[in-house]
Amino acid sequence: MNLAERSFITKLCQSCGKDPHRLMDIIIGVQGAYARVSGDAMNLIAAELGLPRVDVESAVSFYQFLSKEQKGHVRIRLCDDIIDRMYGFDRILKAFSEELGIGLNQTTPDGKFTFETTACIGMCDQAPAALMNNVVVTNLNSDSVHDLVESLRKNLNPEQLVKKTGNGNNSHPLVRAMVQNNIRRRGPVIFQDFTPGEALRKGLAMSPMEVIRSVKTARLRGRGGAGFPTGMKWEFTRAAAGDRKFIMCNADEGEPGTFKDRVILTEKPNLIFEGMTLAGYAIGAGEGILYLRGEYTYLLDFLNETLKERRASGLLGKSILGKDGFDFDIRIQLGAGAYICGEETALISSCEGLRGDPKNRPPFPAQKGYLGYPTVVNNVETFCCVSRIIEHGAGWFAEHGTKGSSGTKLLSVSGDCRMPGVYEVPFGISIHELLEMVGADDTYAVQIGGPSGQLIGRADFQRTICFDDLATGGAVMIFDEDRDVLEIVQAFMDFFVHESCGYCTPCRVGNVLLKKKLEEIRAGKGEPSDLEYLKSLGETIKATSRCGLGQTSPNPILTSMAHFPDAYLKLLHEDKQGYQPTFDLDEAVATAARIAGHGRVHHED
Amino acid sequence: MSNTITFSIDGKEIECKAGRTILDAAEENGIYIPRLCHRKGVSPHGSCRVCTVIANGKPMAACTTPVTPGMVVENDAEEVTAMRKAIIEMLFVEGNHFCMFCEKSGNCELQALAYRFGIAAPRYPYLFPHREIDFGHPDVFIDHNRCILCARCIRTSREIDGKEVLGFVERGPRKKVAANAEHGLRETEIAVGDEAMAACPVGALMPKHVGYQVPIGKREFDHEPIGSDIEKEAKASTK
Ligand SMILES: Cc1cc2nc3c(=O)[nH]c(=O)nc-3n(C[C@H](O)[C@H](O)[C@H](O)COP(=O)(O)O)c2cc1C
Ligand code: SF4
Ligand code: FES
Ligand code: FES
Numbered sequence: 001m002n003l004a005e006r007s008f009i010t011k012l013c014q015s016c017g018k019d020p021h022r023l024m025d026i027i028i029g030v031q032g033a034y035a036r037v038s039g040d041a042m043n044l045i046a047a048e049l050g051l052p053r054v055d056v057e058s059a060v061s062f063y064q065f066l067s068k069e070q071k072g073h074v075r076i077r078l079c080d081d082i083i084d085r086m087y088g089f090d091r092i093l094k095a096f097s098e099e100l101g102i103g104l105n106q107t108t109p110d111g112k113f114t115f116e117t118t119a120c121i122g123m124c125d126q127a128p129a130a131l132m133n134n135v136v137v138t139n140l141n142s143d144s145v146h147d148l149v150e151s152l153r154k155n156l157n158p159e160q161l162v163k164k165t166g167n168g169n170n171s172h173p174l175v176r177a178m179v180q181n182n183i184r185r186r187g188p189v190i191f192q193d194f195t196p197g198e199a200l201r202k203g204l205a206m207s208p209m210e211v212i213r214s215v216k217t218a219r220l221r222g223r224g225g226a227g228f229p230t231g232m233k234w235e236f237t238r239a240a241a242g243d244r245k246f247i248m249c250n251a252d253e254g255e256p257g258t259f260k261d262r263v264i265l266t267e268k269p270n271l272i273f274e275g276m277t278l279a280g281y282a283i284g285a286g287e288g289i290l291y292l293r294g295e296y297t298y299l300l301d302f303l304n305e306t307l308k309e310r311r312a313s314g315l316l317g318k319s320i321l322g323k324d325g326f327d328f329d330i331r332i333q334l335g336a337g338a339y340i341c342g343e344e345t346a347l348i349s350s351c352e353g354l355r356g357d358p359k360n361r362p363p364f365p366a367q368k369g370y371l372g373y374p375t376v377v378n379n380v381e382t383f384c385c386v387s388r389i390i391e392h393g394a395g396w397f398a399e400h401g402t403k404g405s406s407g408t409k410l411l412s413v414s415g416d417c418r419m420p421g422v423y424e425v426p427f428g429i430s431i432h433e434l435l436e437m438v439g440a441d442d443t444y445a446v447q448i449g450g451p452s453g454q455l456i457g458r459a460d461f462q463r464t465i466c467f468d469d470l471a472t473g474g475a476v477m478i479f480d481e482d483r484d485v486l487e488i489v490q491a492f493m494d495f496f497v498h499e500s501c502g503y504c505t506p507c508r509v510g511n512v513l514l515k516k517k518l519e520e521i522r523a524g525k526g527e528p529s530d531l532e533y534l535k536s537l538g539e540t541i542k543a544t545s546r547c548g549l550g551q552t553s554p555n556p557i558l559t560s561m562a563h564f565p566d567a568y569l570k571l572l573h574e575d576k577q578g579y580q581p582t583f584d585l586d587e588a589v590a591t592a593a594r595i596a597g598h599g600r601v602h603h604e605d
Numbered sequence: 606m607s608n609t610i611t612f613s614i615d616g617k618e619i620e621c622k623a624g625r626t627i628l629d630a631a632e633e634n635g636i637y638i639p640r641l642c643h644r645k646g647v648s649p650h651g652s653c654r655v656c657t658v659i660a661n662g663k664p665m666a667a668c669t670t671p672v673t674p675g676m677v678v679e680n681d682a683e684e685v686t687a688m689r690k691a692i693i694e695m696l697f698v699e700g701n702h703f704c705m706f707c708e709k710s711g712n713c714e715l716q717a718l719a720y721r722f723g724i725a726a727p728r729y730p731y732l733f734p735h736r737e738i739d740f741g742h743p744d745v746f747i748d749h750n751r752c753i754l755c756a757r758c759i760r761t762s763r764e765i766d767g768k769e770v771l772g773f774v775e776r777g778p779r780k781k782v783a784a785n786a787e788h789g790l791r792e793t794e795i796a797v798g799d800e801a802m803a804a805c806p807v808g809a810l811m812p813k814h815v816g817y818q819v820p821i822g823k824r825e826f827d828h829e830p831i832g833s834d835i836e837k838e839a840k841a842s843t844k
Contacts (some may be wrong), residue, residue, distance in 0.1 A: 039787045054772030054785035061774040338776070355776070360651045360669040502754070502780030504652050509695035512778050513729050537729075540691045543664040544654045582730075 001040040008033060009041055013048035020049040021371065023353030027060055028294075028336055035071040035114075042068075055354075062355035062501075064118060064337030065294050072107045072114035073156045076100075077131040080117035081256045082491040083124040083414045083477060088141065092128050093117075095145040112156060113149075119339060119495055120256035121295040124414035124477070125182045125421045132158035134297040136179055169266045174302040181263050182421030185437070187408040188400060189388050190381065190424050196270040197315050199391040203278045204323045206390075211282040212238065215386060217394035219406040224250055224342075224379030225449065225473030226548075227405075230386070233376060236366035238283040240374035245285035247276050248351070248370065248377045252293045252335055252342035255450035256495060257475030260410035261380040263422045265292075265299050268384060269306045273330060275383025277316065278390055279376055280328040288330035289370070291347050294337045303332055339499035343547050344377040346501065357503050358547040379473075381410055401427035405466035413438045415478035431461040431470070440478045445485060445564065450475035451492035452552035454559035455485070485560055485567035486522050492556035493518055500549060507550030510541035514557055525581045526572040531561065612676040614658075627667035627678055628656055635839015637832035638680055639689055639718055641696075641806055642755035643668040647764045650756050654692050655718065659685055686722070693718050694727035699778075701733060701750035702807075708816035709808030711824025715753060716807075717831035736781075742790040744797040744813055752782055752809040762801035770795040782809075 012029050016022035026045055030037045037045075037060045046053040060066045078084075078093060097103055100113050107114040123129035126138035135158035137148060148161055165171040166180040183191055203211050216231030237245065249272060253261040264272060276288045292300060307330055310316040318327045338356045340346045345359035348370050369375025385407055389397045398406040405427035411434070414420045418439030425434065435443050447455050448465070449472035456463070456470070463469050479488060493515040502508045517534055520526060538554030545551050561568060575581050608623045614636055621630035626649065628638050642653040651669035658667045659679040667680075679685055696715060704710050736749040759771045759782065770793040774783040786792030795801065797812045805811070821827065 043787075052769035052772060052785045053787075054769070054774070054783055057783065058772050058774050062776045340776075355773070360649070360666075362671065497777060500777040502775070502777040505654050505692050505695055505699075505753075508754075508778055508780065509699045509732075512732065513695070513698075516730065533728075537691070540688050544657050544688050544692060546651060546654065546666070 001038060001044070005034060005041070006044065009044050010048060013045065018049055019353075020051050021351075021353045023049065023051070023056065023059055024333065024336065024350060027056070027063075027066055028334055031066050031336075035073065035075070036067055036069060038068065038070075058355050059353065062338065063294075063335070066336050070107070070111070073112050074152055074158060075114045075116065075131075075133055077116045077118040077121075079119075079121045079123060079127065079129045079131075081120040081124065081127075081495070082488050083120075083257065084128045085487070085491060086415065086483065087127045089128055091142055092130075092140050092145060095142040096149070099146055099149040112153070118295075118337065119254070119498060120258075122253055122259040122262045122293075123179065124257055124259060124412065126180055127414070131295065132161060135159055135161060136177055136298055137161060138178055138180070169302065172302055174305055175266070175299060177298050179262075179266075179298075181266060182419075183263060183267075183424075184413075184419050184421040185423040185425065187424030187426065189397070189408045190264065190268060190271070190384050190410060194268065194271050194274075194387070194391075196274065196310065197313065197321065199274050199387040200277055200315060200321060203281060203390045204321055204326065208238070208282045208284065211278060211390065214389055214394045215282075218385075218389045218397040219404075220382070220385050220389060220397070221405065221467055222379055223381035223385065223409065223473070225255070225452075225471070227467040227471055230378060230382055233366060233378075234279065234283050236364075237285075237374045237376045240367050242374040244287065244371075244373045245280075245283055246370045246373055246375040247279045247283070247285045247288040247330075248344075248347065248375055249276055249288065249290040249380060249383055250342060250344065250347060250377055251290055251296070251380050252339075252347060253296075253380075254293060254339035254342045254499075255452060255473055255475055256492070257412060257414055257447065257450045257477045258473055259412045259414075260422050260474045262296060262299075264380050264384060264410070265296065265303065269303055270310070271384040271387045272380055273307065273310055273383075274315070275378075275386035276330060277320065277328050278386055279378070279383065281320075281326055283374075283376060285376070286327050286329075288328065289333050289351055290330060291333045291335060291341070291351060293341075294335045297334060300332060300334065307332075338501075339495075340501045340547075340549055343549060345547070347377060348375065355501075357501050358549075360546075381474075402464075402466050402468075404468045409465065409472070410474055411465070411472070411476050412474045413476045413478065416440060416443065416480040416483070417478050425465070427466040428464050430464045431456070434465070434476065435461070435478070438478070442480050443478055444481040444483065445479040445488070447475070447477040447479070447488070448472050450477075451495055451556055452548070454555055455488065455563060456559070457563045460563070485564045486518065486571070489556045489560050490515075490518055490522065493553075496549065496553035500553070501547075504544075504546040504550060506541045506544045507546070507553065510537060510545075511550070511553050513537060514541070514554060518557065520582050521568065521571050524571060526568070527581055528572050528574055530572060531568060534558075534561065610672060610674040612672050612674065612678065614678045615681045621672055623672075625672050627658060627660060627665070627670050627672055627676075630672050631667065631678075631680065632835055635836060636680065637835040638667045639721070639832065640668055641714060641718065641753065642757060644757045644761065644804055647757070647760040647804075650760065653696070653753065653755055655689055657685065657688050657692070664688065690722050690724060693722060693724060694729055696753050697724075697727045698729045698731045699734070700752065701736065707751065707808045708811065709751070711819070711821065711827055713808060713826075714806035714831060717826040720826070721830040721832065734778075739784065739789045741788070742793075742795065742813075745790060745795055745802060745811065746813060747782065747784075747790060747810050748808060749781055750809075751807045753807055754780060754782070755806060756782075757804040757806060758782065758801045758810045761804035762795070762799060765800040768794050768799070768801075770799075770801070 042056040128140040129138045220230040221227040341356040346356040350356045365375040640656040656667040739747045
């Protein structure tokens with residue numbers, strides 16, 4: 001490590017007050033500047049922050065975007081999820097490989113490029129997509145890959161790749177992204193005009209308890225997926241003892257196929273921040289943190305600017321809107337590539353500068369959250385709903401949607417349809433109606449709620465989207481008849497194995513076993529008893545896993561087995577001679593044969 | 606007394622102090638709940654999930670879940686046993702456990718649990734991962750092939766020995782224990798007399814030079830299944 005790097009790191013640590021809880025900011029900063037966090041850098045950071053070195057290494061090695069080994073100047077990360085796989089992922093991968101002259105997870109000898117894949121980056125409506133450092137490139141094809149690499153070779157500056165910016169704030173000078181919003185349907189709650197301060201002014205005229213009561217009367221339930229009643233969560237947190245309290249906004253949006261928070265962050269940041277501020281007022285919190293997934297780093301400057309404007313207008317900071325004693329401010333915490341950090345206790349761990357392991361519950365965040373203080377964690381969209389509830393009234397809000405699921409829901413629609421994008425629909429809409437709305441004529445299967453949700457077929461298309469029937473954090477992926485159900489399931493299991501934090505046995509090991517069995521079945525080595533094997537293993541993982549990841553990760557297999565049994569049955573066959581089809585004699589003795597100097601072992605078929 | 610609460614395990618009414626975990630409360634009453642990552646005296650971890658019970662109808666880790674008044678716990682139930690067996694089998698196939706020539710054999714809690722549950726061979730395919738052995742320290746070594754990621758060494762070292770010699774790195778199936786140094790254990794302050802050395806339930810973190818010294822027949826689990834000590838104490842006290 002040279003002197004410049006040493007002084008860069010020391011200054012960075014100082015600017016974070018040498019606070020070990022700011023470790024994420026520090027390692028993300030070092031990675032950004034040097035394309036790695038070397039062993040020496042870890043030692044220095046550990047010494048500056050007073051942490052064991054292994055704790056720094058623990059965090060660096062946990063997050064996908066951080067690395068101990070040297071990466072290239074430009075890190076190309078091709079989005080790998082089922083939607084990208086449907087729209088030319090293999091071709092694009094090959095094109096990049098050829099243009100760059102390297103394979104996956106390699107760096108060019110000149111140190112200029114590293115080529116990798118990454119889990120869903122929230123661009124399924126403009127797939128195939130990739131990240132070039134923090135710059136998003138969308139709608140890739142083999143020709144554009146050639147041009148991109150050509151242009152990067154000249155200046156190694158991904159920002160120059162953005163020739164034409166997208167609509168709305170994607171063209172804001174602080175965003176400058178080629179991303180499109182694709183807002184296909186504006187409902188009454190999220191995508192209407194909003195004047196910053198409008199809701200807050202009304203809220204501050206009420207007592208904190210009245211604010212909570214409004215949220216309860218509106219029957220608001222969390223939009224992140226689980227649907228917990230927001231008012232109740234706030235009440236618990238308000239009642240909990242603590243010198244400090246925190247409001248956290250979950251903008252990790254890692255569930256493959258979900259991208260609605262991206263569009264809210266781009267177009268309605270004031271609605272989010274205002275909801276967070278109202279929450280702070282309601283529960284008596286002075287500090288808010290918005291956890292922004294690393295994939296959305298391109299929005300960071302814009303969001304910070306919005307916060308600055310709010311401070312300047314008296315909507316954040318001391319004595320907000322002149323209200324004595326109400327001080328509240330918000331900072332943004334960047335993530336670094338880990339789906340698990342969307343789980344609320346893992347999100348808190350990450351904000352605390354730890355690896356993104358979920359925490360044991362109880363205690364719940366409402367009792368002991370960030371740094372041990374009572375903490376509210378809500379989804380981006382939930383906070384937006386709060387702003388509107390206070391702006392227009394609880395009664396107005398509850399008129400939309402159904403009794404058990406009031407309001408509207410943003411859906412991120414992708415896959416086989418003419419108009420992928422974001423739709424704001426009232427709760428209670430049926431799958432049929434939705435498919436018609438998005439231009440999907442020949443739909444065979446729909447994945448509701450992303451991989452952790454369920455895969456349903458035509459028999460279920462009359463069912464409705466709401467908390468009591470088909471619940472979703474927002475993802476709706478559409479598949480036509482010519483898609484291979486097991487390929488979809490495989491992509492999802494690959495994802496869960498990749499994203500498990502590895503803390504608990506059933507999730508860490510069980511998902512690998514599910515994935516392996518699925519691969520065998522797809523390779524034609526399945527036998528009828530495999531169905532029972534998958535079911536029982538899947539149920540065990542769901543029942544015994546420690547957090548929501550493992551408690552839902554077998555869903556792709558379990559729900560596809562229930563709704564598309566033929567996809568499995570047609571691949572399973574009983575071996576007539578009673579052999580185990582999965583047993584491969586050659587493979588089993590390969591190592592022994594190699595050591596003994598034999599070639600292939602021959603046996604009769 | 607306001608700070609004792611009553612609950613039940615397998616239909617048996619039990620009293621315990623408020624704030625106790627299900628596992629501790631059971632143990633105080635002579636009921637053994639199988640466990641691997643849990644170790645007395647250090648903070649609970651909740652990672653192995655072998656202690657899974659059904660509490661008020663929901664599967665929960667007994668080592669991290671506090672008892673609540675009137676809680677109904679199922680421990681000795683077919684469904685619970687099936688889940689525990691599955692988890693133990695997962696641990697066996699995840700690593701490379703060759704008990705027949707392992708120096709921990711007979712004193713290994715993973716092996717002892719397999720015996721207690723009557724597991725002869727796991728139903729899952731072995732994953733045979735390639736894992737390393739850190740043999741650089743003069744007195745101790747880590748054989749990652751046998752590590753079950755219970756964090757008992759990490760917690761014991763930090764909480765009892767007051768040292769920072771180990772931690773976890775990587776995530777998911779690649780997660781592993783790592784030394785608090787660039788080049789392995791030899792650069793740390795670990796010592797063979799550390800409590801952390803005694804904390805490893807399997808043959809992963811081991812002292813050098815003393816393998817196979819206890820003859821078969823005198824090893825910890827040679828005569829009675831793991832957990833018998835807890836169950837026996839109960840029988841003795843009720844007599
Ligand atoms: C593996 C996993 C990933 C999650 N990812 C997100 C996410 O990206 N965004 C989100 O709002 N909630 C996510 N959640 C749900 C959160 O844990 C939490 O329930 C939610 O943020 C609460 O906010 P809400 O009540 O407003 O929905 C995730 C949960 C799990 C188990
Ligand atoms: S289920 Fe377990 S291993 Fe999986 S992410 Fe949650 S805590 Fe980690
Ligand atoms: S002993 Fe409870 S999870 Fe390991
Ligand atoms: S016998 Fe269990 S690890 Fe060796």
